[in-house]
Every structure is written in structure tokens, then in C-alpha cells.
Amino acid sequence: MTVNELLPGAGRRPWAGLAVLCLANLVIAVDIFVLMLAVPHIGTDLATSATETLWIFDIHGFMVGAFLITMGGLGDRIGRRRLFLIGSAAVGLASVVCAYAPNPEVLIAGRVLLGIAVATLPPCSLGLIRTMFPEPRRMGVAIGFWAGSFTVGAIVGPVLGGALLDQFWWGSVFLIAVPILLVVLVAGPASLPEHRNPDAARLDLTSAALSLATILPIIFGIKEVAHDGWGLTPVAALVVGLALGVVFVRRQRRVTNPLMDLSLFRNRAYSIGLGSLLTYAMLTGATLMFVTMHFQMVAGLSALESGLALVPGMALSTLSVTLAPVLARWVRPAYLIGAGLVVVVLGLFLVTRVEPTSGPAVLITSFAVWCVGSGFVLAMGISLVVGSVPVEKAASASSMPQISNEFGASLGIATLGVVGTLIYRAQVELPAAVPAEAAVAAGDSLVGALTVAGTLPPEVAGPLVGAAFQAFNSGLQTVATTAAIILAGLAVLVVVKLRHIPPLARQDAAPEPESTEDSGTGAGLAAAA
Incomplete structure (x- = not known):
């Protein structure tokens, strides 16, 4: 039985259009996760410094976060289908630029273009879904499929990217997007309706x-x-x-019409919910970068094996995201978020137990554990943000979770990435036999140390690699410890400040009056769920 038979009345064209939107969303997820696997290969081939590596990682998220709302307004003005197709073509072209970048500067520039182009896709996609499926039930199903496509990309991306990295050069992972987006560009004009908003607010x-x-x-x-x-x-x-x-x-x-409506932050549920999402993305995004590097450069896994190592965690995260709204009907959202953060902290604590000789099993388990908790944090955090604001401001609030995720992950990589780099540089003890020029590269990053070790005799390379592994592992443990401490404090804050918000099953009951600024949160959460 087809979806159209289960939910009659929409016709086939909207579902075909939804498939096109899902393909584009899948590309976004694939791009995020394949880059993490490609970084060691990029560092070796392009001889990137630690600072350049961080820019390659984080500049994309800064661009997406900065332009997401603006692109939504531009789509209202020139047409959502038109901007979606222009953005899809731009993502494909930027991916090609990244794939064939001859140096770090061009790759960083390509990532800038890619981030701006990606910012066009989510707001236009959600706008088109609302146009194609005006009936709430079908709209909910359509949004569920669209969101699920990101999860599929998060699971498939590391595996497919790892397989390509094992067989081809690092740029091949950026080319995954090109054939998928060609399908989008061919099928999109026929399956997607055009929609403009003549009363769209002026672009800021x-x-x-x-x-x-x-x-x-x-x-x-x-x-x-x-x-x-x-x-x-x-x-x-x-x-x-x-x-x-x-x-x-x-x-x-x-x-x-501000880009960021600061008045919304007077609402405790909104501000703490958004802050929780930002903090979670910031801390776990940085930690995951170090974890994926550890898989390949310390544990010795191939790119494909590293991708497969992430799959159990991704699958468990998918399950917990699905389970959280069900439990929210009977359990207060603050307790669900707090419990989720505690589980994430447990996973991060396991990361701090990793040693250079531990093997990959400990990190695979650690990542899987924190992913179980992440589903509760993400699902209920988004519900708090979207459901705690007045209806007339829902459009402004709905984009903030994704912006906080993009900015948070990039901020985490930029700041905690620097912390991990400083720990490495402070603790790496280079053998005296390493030549002075080689010592500069080896002392900058683990990638530099491994590259240098390949040019040295075994009796010098062995001690150098061992020292580099130990220093990198210290950086990983420091980042994970920092993340765990902050998230533990955040769990306490969420439970204490938001425990008055009732479960969804009690949406008709008024929440205990801790703050007049939180009025309406319970009903809003029910609508958001």
C-alpha cells in the first residue's frame, strides 16, 4: 500500500516533489559526516595546519547559520522552487570546487560557498512542503519523511564516504552530492510547485x-x-x-523584522531550550571531530571502518528521537532533557577513559551511549523552542534550532578544537633525533606528526608517533571532560528552571506559575509535538 493510498487526496505530484526535497536534505547530512572522515586525508594531501583544519570544518556552519533566515525571506520574494533549484545547483558547483581544491585556501573558500548554498535548501523545502500538503495530517507525515531523510544521510554518509576514501582521493566524498543533485535539478521543475509571498518582509x-x-x-x-x-x-x-x-x-x-527576535529570549522555556541545543551542538560537535580523527589516525581504522563505527550511534539516536515525543506525553520535558544530558555525560565520561592502545571498541561504545541521550535532548529541545512562543512568532522561532545547531557545532570546533590543539602542542614530546624543520610540523598537529614520521627511519618514527598519539589522546580527553562537566551543569539548570512545564498529556492544565513569561508553554509544546 502506498502513502497516497493511506493518506488519499494529495495526488502523486506532491509526493514526487517530496522525494526531490528529501534527496536534497540527504545531501546536506552526507556532506556533514563525510568531511569528518576525510580530514586526515585532506591534512596529509594538502599539508594543512591545525588552524586551517579547523577553518575547513567550521566555516561551513557559520555561513549556514548566518544566511538561513535571509534565504527563507529571499525564497518568499523570488519563489521558493526557483531558489531551491538555484541553491541545489550552487551546492553541486561548490562541491566540485571543494573536491578539486589544490590547497587549503581554495578548500576553505569552497566551504564558504557551500555553506551559503546549503542555507537556501531547508527554508525553501519546508515552505514547499507547506504548499504541497496544506492539510495538517499529510503535512505532518511529509515533514516526518523529510526529517527522516537527514537521518538516512547521517547513517549512509559515513559508510559511503568511508568506502570512497578507501578507494579514491579525498575529494571523491564531495562528489557524492553531484549525481544526487542532478536528479533534483531534472525532477524538481516538474514535481515542485512555485510559491511566492507577495507580502514577504524586507530582506535584512x-x-x-x-x-x-x-x-x-x-x-x-x-x-x-x-x-x-x-x-x-x-x-x-x-x-x-x-x-x-x-x-x-x-x-x-x-x-x-529582525533577523533574531530578541524579545523571544524573555521566555524562559525558549531561551533555555535554545541554549541547551546550542551548548549540546557546541560540545558534542567538537568531541565528535576528535573521535573520528582518533578512529583513523590512532586506532588505525580505515575510512570505511571508521564510517561503520559511527553507524550504531546514529541508529540509536534515530530510535531515541522517535521515542522522546511518545514519552513526553507522560514525562515532563525538563526531565527528559535532563535525563538525556545525563546519558550524554556518561558517554563522554567513557571517552575520557580512552587510551592510545584501547582500540576502537571503547569509542564506538562511548559514541553509541551519548547518541541515546542526544535524541531526547534534540527532540524535546526543539519542541520547547518552537512550542513556547506565540503563534504569530512561530515562523521566526522555527528556524532558530537549526541555526543554533549550525553555529553551535562550528563554535565548538573553533573553540574546543583550539583547546585540543593547545593540549597537543603543550604535551607532545618530540624525540631529539627529529630534524628541526620536521619538528615544526610534528609539533603542530597529529596529522603533521604522522606525515613527518613517514619520512624518518623507524627508530625515530616509532617514538615520534607514540608521543604524538599520547598528546592527541590528552587533547581528546580534555575536550570530552570539559564537555561532560558543562553538560552536567546544563542538565541541572534545565531540570530546576523548566520542571514546571507539564507533560503533553496534561496540555490543558496550566503549568505551575514560576514565571509569567512562560505562560502558554504547555499548549505550545503540544502543538509543536
């Missing part, structure tokens, strides 16, 4: 530019301090970023 490109002008100098300053210490350039960058941040906040308070 100034705010989007200010958000980037705030965060990028701050991240640049942090990375430069880690690389060269305190100096005029990083201090100036930090000051400029903070000053522009003040300008950004003032503008959001002044304009009629």
Missing part, C-alpha cells in the same frame, strides 16, 4: 552581514591566539568582533 542583509562580521573576527582572534599567542592582530580582531556584536544587538532591537 545588513543583519546577516553583521552576524558574520561579529563571529568571524572573534573566531579568527581565538585561533590566532592559540597559534601565535597574544598580539596586536588577534586582540584587534576580538575587539572588532565584540564591537560589531553590540551593533548587531542594537539593530535587532530597532528594526521591524
Whole structure:
């Protein structure tokens, strides 16, 4: 029996259009996870420094986060199908640029273009789903399929990317998107309806530019301090970023249709829910980067084996995301988020037990455990954010979870990535026999140490690799410990501050009045679920 038979009335064209949207969403997920597996190969081939590696990772998320809302408004103006197809073509072209990048600078530039292009897809996709499936029941099913396609990409991406990395050069993982997007571009015009909003709000490109002008100098300053210490350039960058941040906040308070509605943060459920999602993405995103590098460079797994090592965790995360809304009918959302964070902390604690000689089993188990908890944090955190605001502001709030995820992961990689790098540089003890020029590269990162070791005699390479493994492992343990401590504190904060919000089954009962700013949260959560 087909979906159209189960839910009659929509016709075949909307479901065909939904399949096109799902393909594009799958590409986004694949891109995120294959890059983590490709980083050791990129570092070896392009001789990237530790700072360049972090930029390759995090610049994409900053671009997506900065342009997501703007692209939603642009789609309303020029047509959602048109922008979706333009964005899909741009993602394909940017992927080709990344695949054939001859140096780190071109790869970083390609990642910038890729992030801007990807920002067009989610808002246009959700807008088109609402147009194709106006009836709430079919819309809910369609959104479920669309969200599920991301999960499929998260599971398939590491496996497919790992298989390609074992057989071809690192750029091949970026080319996964190209044939899929060609199908999207061929099928999209016939299966997707066009939709414009003649009353769309004016695009606030100034705010989007200010958000980037705030965060990028701050991240640049942090990375430069880690690389060269305190100096005029990083201090100036930090000051400029903070000053522009003040300008950004003032503008959001002044304009009629702000990029970020600061008034929503007066709602405790909204602000703590969004903060939880941001903090979770920030801490676990950085830790996962170190975990995937450990799989290949320390545990000695192939790229394919590393991809397969992530699959159990991804599958368990899918199950917990599905289970969380069911439990939320009887269990308070604060307790579900708190319990989820405790499970994540347990998984991170297991990461701190990893040693260079532990083998991959400990990390595979650790990642699987924290993924069980992640489903509760993500599902209920999104419900809190979307369901705790007035209906007239739901559109503005609905984009914030994805923005917090993109910015959070990038911020985590930029900041905790720097912490891990500093730990490595401080603790790596290079053998005296390593030549001075080679010692510079070996002392910068694990990738540099392994590259240098390949040029040295075994009696020197062995001790060098052992020292590099130990230093990298110390960085991993420090990052995981930091993440676990902060998330444990966040669990307590969520339970204490949001425990008054009732389960969904009691949506008609008013929540205990801890703050008048939280009024309506229970009913909003029911609607969001």
C-alpha cells in the first residue's frame, strides 16, 4: 500500500516533489559526516595546519547559520522552487570546487560557498512542503519523511564516504552530492510547485552581514591566539568582533523584522531550550571531530571502518528521537532533557577513559551511549523552542534550532578544537633525533606528526608517533571532560528552571506559575509535538 493510498487526496505530484526535497536534505547530512572522515586525508594531501583544519570544518556552519533566515525571506520574494533549484545547483558547483581544491585556501573558500548554498535548501523545502500538503495530517507525515531523510544521510554518509576514501582521493566524498543533485535539478521543475509571498518582509542583509562580521573576527582572534599567542592582530580582531556584536544587538532591537527576535529570549522555556541545543551542538560537535580523527589516525581504522563505527550511534539516536515525543506525553520535558544530558555525560565520561592502545571498541561504545541521550535532548529541545512562543512568532522561532545547531557545532570546533590543539602542542614530546624543520610540523598537529614520521627511519618514527598519539589522546580527553562537566551543569539548570512545564498529556492544565513569561508553554509544546 502506498502513502497516497493511506493518506488519499494529495495526488502523486506532491509526493514526487517530496522525494526531490528529501534527496536534497540527504545531501546536506552526507556532506556533514563525510568531511569528518576525510580530514586526515585532506591534512596529509594538502599539508594543512591545525588552524586551517579547523577553518575547513567550521566555516561551513557559520555561513549556514548566518544566511538561513535571509534565504527563507529571499525564497518568499523570488519563489521558493526557483531558489531551491538555484541553491541545489550552487551546492553541486561548490562541491566540485571543494573536491578539486589544490590547497587549503581554495578548500576553505569552497566551504564558504557551500555553506551559503546549503542555507537556501531547508527554508525553501519546508515552505514547499507547506504548499504541497496544506492539510495538517499529510503535512505532518511529509515533514516526518523529510526529517527522516537527514537521518538516512547521517547513517549512509559515513559508510559511503568511508568506502570512497578507501578507494579514491579525498575529494571523491564531495562528489557524492553531484549525481544526487542532478536528479533534483531534472525532477524538481516538474514535481515542485512555485510559491511566492507577495507580502514577504524586507530582506535584512545588513543583519546577516553583521552576524558574520561579529563571529568571524572573534573566531579568527581565538585561533590566532592559540597559534601565535597574544598580539596586536588577534586582540584587534576580538575587539572588532565584540564591537560589531553590540551593533548587531542594537539593530535587532530597532528594526521591524529582525533577523533574531530578541524579545523571544524573555521566555524562559525558549531561551533555555535554545541554549541547551546550542551548548549540546557546541560540545558534542567538537568531541565528535576528535573521535573520528582518533578512529583513523590512532586506532588505525580505515575510512570505511571508521564510517561503520559511527553507524550504531546514529541508529540509536534515530530510535531515541522517535521515542522522546511518545514519552513526553507522560514525562515532563525538563526531565527528559535532563535525563538525556545525563546519558550524554556518561558517554563522554567513557571517552575520557580512552587510551592510545584501547582500540576502537571503547569509542564506538562511548559514541553509541551519548547518541541515546542526544535524541531526547534534540527532540524535546526543539519542541520547547518552537512550542513556547506565540503563534504569530512561530515562523521566526522555527528556524532558530537549526541555526543554533549550525553555529553551535562550528563554535565548538573553533573553540574546543583550539583547546585540543593547545593540549597537543603543550604535551607532545618530540624525540631529539627529529630534524628541526620536521619538528615544526610534528609539533603542530597529529596529522603533521604522522606525515613527518613517514619520512624518518623507524627508530625515530616509532617514538615520534607514540608521543604524538599520547598528546592527541590528552587533547581528546580534555575536550570530552570539559564537555561532560558543562553538560552536567546544563542538565541541572534545565531540570530546576523548566520542571514546571507539564507533560503533553496534561496540555490543558496550566503549568505551575514560576514565571509569567512562560505562560502558554504547555499548549505550545503540544502543538509543536
